[in-house]
Amino acid sequence: MSNVFCQCDKCERDILVGETMVSLTMAKDKIIDESCIQPVFVNTVGMWCQACASHVVDKQVKLHKTMFD
Structure with missing residues (x-):
């Protein structure tokens, strides 16, 4: 019996x-110094099976590109 990790969002x-799956996450980080980055916020936008990923990832990147602007 195989273990389910998640479901494809499409x-x-x-x-x-x-x-294999593709996930899209967005992160906002604070740069502490040259060698230290502190995560401030991380959000998973979506997770897709490999077959669906190519159809949705480009669209998701465009939709969420300005979230932190």
Whole structure:
């Protein structure tokens, strides 16, 4: 029996442990110094199976590109 990791946000198919998936996350970081970055905010925009990823990732990047502007 395979373990389900998550579901694809487009086709809603179970993504199983061991499969390949694509996720899109956005992060806002504070630069402390040359060698230290402190995460301030991280949000997962979506997770997709490999088959659906190419159809949605470009669209999601454009939609969320200005979130931190």
